[in-house]
Amino acid sequence: MKTVIRVIISALFFQLLLFTNPVFSQQWTAAPEIIGEGSDDDTVIGRVFHDANKNGLLDQGEKGVEGVLVSNGVDWVSTDDEGGYEINVKDDMNLAIVQPSGWRVPTDERMVPQFFYIYKEGGTGYDMRFGGLPDTGPAPAEVNFPLTRENTADDSFTCAVLGDSQAYSNEQVSWLRDGVIADVVDAGLTPEDCMIYLGDVVGDDLGLLDRILNISSVTGLPQWMVIGNHDIDFDARTNEDKSDSWRRIYGPNYYAFEKGEVLFVALDNVYYPCGEESVAAGRMNCAEDRGPSYNGRLTEEQFAWLEGLVDRTPEDRLIVLMHHIPFVSFVDATSGQHQTDELHRIHDIVEGRKALSLSGHTHELENLSPGEIFEGWTEQTGIGPLPFRHIIAGAASGAWYRGDFNVDGVPMALQRLGAPMGYLNLDFEGPDYKETYIGTGLSRDRGQWIGVNTPGFRHWFSTIMDWVGQDRSERNEVPPYSINDLPDTKILTPEDFEEGVWLTANVWAGSAETRVVAELPDGTELELTRTQEGEGEGVRTGAEYADPFVVARQLSVARFAFESQLGEERAQGFELFQGSRFGPAPPQPQGSIADRNMHLWRADLPELPNGVHSIRITSTDRHGRTFTDTITLEVMDMLPPKYWRHELWE
Structure with a gap:
């Protein structure tokens, strides 16, 4: 089903799907009703009404909706028993209602809710790359907001x-x-x-x-x-x-x-562009000599x-x-x-x-x-x-x-x-x-990655990350290791156990209330511990706190190397961000490596006897829901040869 939908959406049948989708039979396309120009620009009036015939217009006999909140971006009023309101006009305002429970505002054809009228007399007032706002003219005399009843009274x-x-x-x-x-x-x-x-x-x-x-x-x-x-x-x-x-x-x-x-x-x-007020609060990225920047504030x-x-x-x-x-x-x-x-x-x-x-x-x-x-x-x-x-x-x-x-x-x-x-x-x-x-593209029943953090993984990870930290102009363009060099983390030896082996569970939406338990082959339960307690400590980073499942895929990305003989220049390697080029080059680590985590759990794995062992790892979230995955490990006295044994055929 999922594959079929993906093909339909991405193919020429997109418009067919758009107009035959049964949910669109419930779509109500309309907008607020704008009437005239105000006799003065001090206030605007209007009504919030039940649009019984769904035409977006306040028709005779259509009743007002009482108690709906209306705002100009600062002030608030509530509609009276006939749905009426009056509110001050601001020079630059989003006049908007709060869709009340049990009711729905209309949408446009893009399914954008229509609950607002944007007013900015004079508009932006200067040229903008993406157009800004045009001059809206004087404030209207009246703005009426249509509503219709929800199709269900259920609060779910x-x-x-x-x-x-x-x-x-x-x-x-x-x-x-x-x-x-x-x-x-x-x-x-x-x-x-x-x-x-x-x-x-x-x-x-x-x-x-x-x-x-x-x-x-x-x-x-x-x-x-x-x-x-x-x-x-x-x-x-x-x-x-x-x-x-x-x-x-x-x-x-x-x-x-x-x-x-x-x-x-x-x-x-x-907040953009930020300036002196933000600098006074310690946000030095907002300093004038840094160029335009943003800051997180209301x-x-x-x-x-x-x-x-x-x-x-x-x-x-x-x-x-x-x-x-x-x-x-x-x-x-x-x-x-x-x-x-x-x-x-x-x-x-x-x-x-x-x-x-x-x-x-x-x-x-x-x-x-x-x-x-x-x-x-x-x-x-x-x-x-x-x-x-x-x-x-x-x-x-x-x-x-x-x-x-x-x-x-x-x-x-x-x-x-x-x-x-x-x-x-x-x-x-x-x-x-x-x-x-x-x-994306995964079963809805999947909610975690599980892995094994071994000495071989930690050496592989640390060596690549040391290379990442070197000056790009001086380091070798080829990373020290690729994914092909990562040892099989699911084959363990006595030396691995001596240096430390950890089971890991990266529970994607895990929280402080999440509990993670591994069931060992002999039936023993092993509780995994969150690597960050959330008790005021700083961020812990490095090979010990990395997710081995994820970073194996992040530290060696083949897509950097993609080239073609006849393709256009911009198709070589790949583009991201504002047209930034990545490659063609040998496989490279991607940016943003999972070398720290607040939803990673781990436990020391006790030494297991030689043989093959399946371990079940179950995480239980704060709602009592579980995710269970099984990992199969092999324990040997020494690692077997990795590649084809040529010597047997010489």
């Missing part, structure tokens, strides 16, 4: 959450189509579910955004997007302008919506907007804060730029509430539990141990589409902590949720 639903699809080219958009999007299509979700992109939807080229929206609309899911640092206008002169092209192509850079018993809050914590307007929203939200709601730059991160624990300034203020706003943080940015998966803390968080963000769960949701592009191709023709791109490219599946039941990470 699923959201497919995608971190960093980050496509820099149409080639990479195609990999997104044939990778994660194909998996989401195969998941069988309905328009009553949702799809969330956590920023860096594109890689600096906003001209690709429409194609991505069109492709992922085949899922039939409303597409809720967060802006990332690669989705902005890099030629913007102020932070207020940096999202203008995004707002024209997609919609607001921050907003909120409800589903069931959940309030989803999309924040914009990419504006004061957003703080006021968020506080007003939370104050108006029932206390029994789960609040899901969606943002691109993590609030905190294990891999970037000591970085100011890649975490969020003044995080204590955000935590204070939701204090006492049931909350969840979702982010992307770092191209790896972190499931950070309440009570955890790593060295650097307090210094960089002003917080102590986490008050609620923070999840960095991995990346739909994996490690930036690096690595060799998988069986579906998509780069494996194993991520910085070793998880595969993929998406986070969130199943909501009322205000509760269960998180599952779905690896």
Whole structure:
């Protein structure tokens, strides 16, 4: 089934699938109704109404919807018993409603929810590479927002959450189509579910955004997007302008919506260009002599907007804060730029509430539990141990589409902590949720890699990493080892046990609550220990903390060497990022090696007798769900010859 869908999506039948997909029979295409110009520009009025005939227009007899939240990006009002509202006009605003539980806003043909009117009289005011915002003219006299009832009153639903699809080219958009999007299509979700992109939807080229929206609309899911640092206008002169092209192509850079018993809050914590205020907070990348840069922070307007929203939200709601730059991160624990300034203020706003943080940015998966803390968080963000769960949701592009191709023709791109490219599946039941990470092109029942860390592996790994650390202009262009030189880590000798052998389990969405146990051949249970406790320690790196399963694939990528006789010049080796060239060259390590981990478990393997041994490793997540894999080991007095024995044939 999955293979068939992948072929259909990637072939000329894409449009046929788009229009014959049964979920589109439930699609409601409309937009807010804009009426006239205001007699003054101080306020705008309108109604939120039940669009009974689904034409997007407030027709006679159609009733207003009471209690719907309306915002201009700072202030909040609620609709009256006839659905009416009046709110101040800001010079540059996203006039938007919060989709209320039990109702749905319409979408456009790209499945982009239509709950907003963007106003910027005069527009961006200067030329931008991707167009910015045109002059919207004076504020309208009236903006009416249509709603329709959900098809189900059930508070159970699923959201497919995608971190960093980050496509820099149409080639990479195609990999997104044939990778994660194909998996989401195969998941069988309905328009009553949702799809969330956590920023860096594109890689600096906003001209690709429409194609991505069109492709992922085949899922039939409303597409809720967060802006990332690669989705902005890099030629913007102020932070207020940096999202203008995004707002024209997609919609607001921050907003909120409800589903069931959940309030989803999309924040914009990419501040660009940052300057003196950020430098004063220690963000030296924002210094004037460094050139334009970004920083992770909210504006004061957003703080006021968020506080007003939370104050108006029932206390029994789960609040899901969606943002691109993590609030905190294990891999970037000591970085100011890649975490969020003044995080204590955000935590204070939701204090006492049931909350969840979702982010992307770092191209790896972190499931950070309440009570955890790593060295650097307090210094960089002003917080102590986490008050609620923070999840960095991995990346739909994996490690930036690096690595060799998988069986579906998509780069494996194993991520910085070793998880595969993929998406986070969130199943909501009322205000509760269960998180599952779905690896691209893999069984939904697979959730971990298991491996063996041996002395031979550690020597191989350390030698290559020493070469990686050398000056490129001085080192040999050929790495010291390739994948062909890695000893078979599943053949063990007494010398290996003497130097130390560890069983490892890289549990992709593992958290502090995860438990991992190995069952040895004699029935003994061996508990594996997490390599990072999350109790304030720093990041541990090196061969002892690397995932041997993953780095075996990351440290020797054959794709660097791909060449053709008749192909065009740019097809030699490969291109990533902003057209950066990689190869042709001997097989090389990819960037972002999994030499550290916060979801790796390990245990010393006791010496086993000579023979063949199968070991079962089971991880149990915080919801009681299990992943079990079996690894087969051979124990011998000495390693057997690896290659063809020529001497027997001479």
